[in-house]
Amino acid sequence: MMLQTSLAIPCTCFQLRKLTRTVTRFYDQRLLAQAGLKNTQFSLLSHVLQLSLPMARLAAEMGMERTTLTRNLRPMIEAGWIELQAGGDPRQRIVAITAAGREVQRAARPAWRAAQKELEALLGAQAVAGLHGNIEHALACLTEFLDGN
Amino acid sequence: MMLQTSLAIPCTCFQLRKLTRTVTRFYDQRLLAQAGLKNTQFSLLSHVLQLSLPMARLAAEMGMERTTLTRNLRPMIEAGWIELQAGGDPRQRIVAITAAGREVQRAARPAWRAAQKELEALLGAQAVAGLHGNIEHALACLTEFLDGN
DNA sequence: CAAAAATAGGTGTAGCTACACTATAATGTA
DNA sequence: TACATTATAGTGTAGCTACACCTATTTTTG
Numbered sequence: 348m349m350l351q352t353s354l355a356i357p358c359t360c361f362q363l364r365k366l367t368r369t370v371t372r373f374y375d376q377r378l379l380a381q382a383g384l385k386n387t388q389f390s391l392l393s394h395v396l397q398l399s400l401p402m403a404r405l406a407a408e409m410g411m412e413r414t415t416l417t418r419n420l421r422p423m424i425e426a427g428w429i430e431l432q433a434g435g436d437p438r439q440r441i442v443a444i445t446a447a448g449r450e451v452q453r454a455a456r457p458a459w460r461a462a463q464k465e466l467e468a469l470l471g472a473q474a475v476a477g478l479h480g481n482i483e484h485a486l487a488c489l490t491e492f493l494d495g496n
Numbered sequence: 497m498m499l500q501t502s503l504a505i506p507c508t509c510f511q512l513r514k515l516t517r518t519v520t521r522f523y524d525q526r527l528l529a530q531a532g533l534k535n536t537q538f539s540l541l542s543h544v545l546q547l548s549l550p551m552a553r554l555a556a557e558m559g560m561e562r563t564t565l566t567r568n569l570r571p572m573i574e575a576g577w578i579e580l581q582a583g584g585d586p587r588q589r590i591v592a593i594t595a596a597g598r599e600v601q602r603a604a605r606p607a608w609r610a611a612q613k614e615l616e617a618l619l620g621a622q623a624v625a626g627l628h629g630n631i632e633h634a635l636a637c638l639t640e641f642l643d644g645n
Numbered sequence: 646c647a648a649a650a651a652t653a654g655g656t657g658t659a660g661c662t663a664c665a666c667t668a669t670a671a672t673g674t675a
Numbered sequence: 676t677a678c679a680t681t682a683t684a685g686t687g688t689a690g691c692t693a694c695a696c697c698t699a700t701t702t703t704t705g
Contacts, residue, residue, distance in 0.1 A: 356539060356542055356543065357612075357628070358535070358538075358539060358542075358608065358612065359519065359612065359615055359624060359627065359628065360516075360519050360520055360522075360523040360535045360539075360611075361535065361539040362628060362631045362632075363512070363515060363516045363519055363520075363631065364516055364520065364535075364536070364539075364691095365558060365559040365560075365631075365635065366512060366559070366631045366634055366635055366638075367509075367512045367513055367516040368559050368560055368561075368691095368692075368693090369559050369635065369638050369639075369642075370508065370509050370512055370634070370638070371509055371512075371513065371692085371693090372561070372692090372693075373509075373638065374509040375693085375694095376694095379694090385660070385661090386507070386509045386510065386513075387513070387660080387661065388660090389507075390505060390507060390509075390510040390513075393505055393507075394505065401683075401684090402683075402684065403682085403683065403684075409514060410514040410515070410517050410518050411514075411517055411661090411662075411663090412517075412521070412662065412663050412664080413663095413683090413684075413685095414662085414663065414664080414684085414685075414686085415661070415662050415663060417684075417685060417686090418660085418661070418662075418663095419660080419661065419662090421660095422659085422660070434683095436670080436671070436682085436683075437669090437670065437671090437683095438669065438670050438671075438682070438683040438684065439682095439683065439684085440683080440684070459507065462509075463506075463507065463508065466508055469637050469638065469641055470633065470634050470637045470638075471637075474630065474633055474634065474637075475508060477626075477630055478508065478630040478631075478634065479506070479508065479511060481623065481626055481627040481630055482511045482512065482514075482515045482627075483511075484619065484623055485515055485519070485619050485623065485627065486514065486515055486518065488618050488619045488620075488623075489515075489518050489519070489522065489618065489619075490518075492618055493518075513661095517661095517662075517663090520662085520663090521662090521663075524663085524664095525664095528664090534690070534691090536690080536691065537690090550653075550654090551653075551654065552652085552653065552654075560691090560692075560693090561692065561693045561694080562653090562654075562655095562693095563654085563655075563656085563692085563693065563694080564691070564692050564693060566654075566655065566656090567690085567691070567692075567693095568690080568691065568692090570690095571689085571690070583653095585652085585653075585700080585701075586653095586699090586700070586701095587652070587653040587654065587699070587700050587701075588652095588653065588654085589653080589654070
C-alpha cells in the first residue's frame with residue numbers, strides 16, 4: 348500500500364545497508380528454499396571454485412574482514428563443502444572447494460540464476476547495470492584508499 | 497598495491513554485500529572511534545528522532561525484518577537511548593528516543609557528517625548521488641513488489 | 646456472543662560481521 | 676646466531692540479520 352513516511356535519511360551507509368538487507372532476503376528466500384544454502388555461502392563457493400587462495404588473500408578479494416571469513420568458513424567446512432589445505436608456509440591455510448562443495452555450487456546455480464534474472468526483470472536490466480557500475484567505482488576508490496592506508 | 501585477481505562475480509547480492517561491508521567498516525571506524533556507537537545504531541536513533549513508530553512500522557520503514565529490530569533495540573534500551581511506550585492498542589510498543597538518546601545522536605552527528613563528507617570526497621559527489629539514485633529506484637521496485645506479494 | 650482469523654510482538658536457533666587480542670612461524674637485523 | 680619484527684591465522688566478545696515458531700490481544704464472523 349506504499350504508505351511511506353519517507354524519512355529519507357541521506358546516509359550512504361544506511362541506504363546501502365537497507366538495500367542490501369532487502370536484496371539479501373530476496374535472494375535467500377529463493378536460494379535457501381531451493382538449494383539449502385545462503386547467498387553468502389554460494390558466493391564463497393563460487394569464489395573458491397574459480398581459485399584457491401590463502402585465507403587473508405581470499406578475505407581481501409571478497410572485501411571482508413579476515414576473521415569474518417574464518418567464522419563463515421566453519422559451517423561450510425563442517426558440511427564438507429570446503430577444506431583448508433596446507434600451503435608452502437606452514438602458517439598458511441589454503442581455502443579449497445571439495446567435490447561435495449563443487450556439486451552443491453552446481454546444484455544451486457539455477458536457483459541463483461533465477462533470482463538474478465527475477466531481480467533484473469524487477470528493476471530493469473539498465474538499472475542493474477548502472478548499479479553494478481556504481482558499486483564497482485565505489486569499491487575501486489575505497490580499496491585504493493584503504494590499501495594506501 | 498592493487499593486485500586484484502578480479503574474480504568479478506556478477507551477482508548483484510554479492511556485489512552489494514561486498515560494498516556494504518566495506519562502507520560499514522569505513523563509517524564505523526570513524527563513528528565508533530569518536531562517538532561510541534555503530535552506524536546501525538546512529539541510523540536507528542536518527543529515524544526515531546524524527547518520528548516515533550510502532551515496532552513493525554519502524555522495521556518496514558528501515559527495510560529490516562521485524563524481529564531484527566527487536567534484537568537491535570535491546571542494547572540501545574539497556575543503554576537508555578531508546579524506550580518502548582504503550583500505544584492505544586496494548587499489544588503495540590511505540591519505539592521512542594529518550595533524552596539521553598537525543599544527546600547521543602546529537603553528539604555523534606559531527607562524526608557521521610565527517611564520514612559522509614570523506615566518502616563523498618573519495619568517490620566524488622556525482623558518483624554518490626548516482627549511487628543514491630540507483631538505490632532508491634531499486635528499493636522502490638522491491639518494496640512495491642514485496643508489498644503486493 | 647463465541648469461535649475463527651488477523652494483528653502486534655517476542656524467543657530459539659543459526660549464520661554474518663568485525664575489533665581487540667593471542668599464538669605461531671618466517672624473516673630481517675644486531 | 677639470537678632477538679626483534681613481520682606475516683598468517685585463530686579466539687573472545689559483541690552486535691547485526693532473519694526464519695520458524697510462539698504468545699497475547701483485537702477484530703471479524705457464524
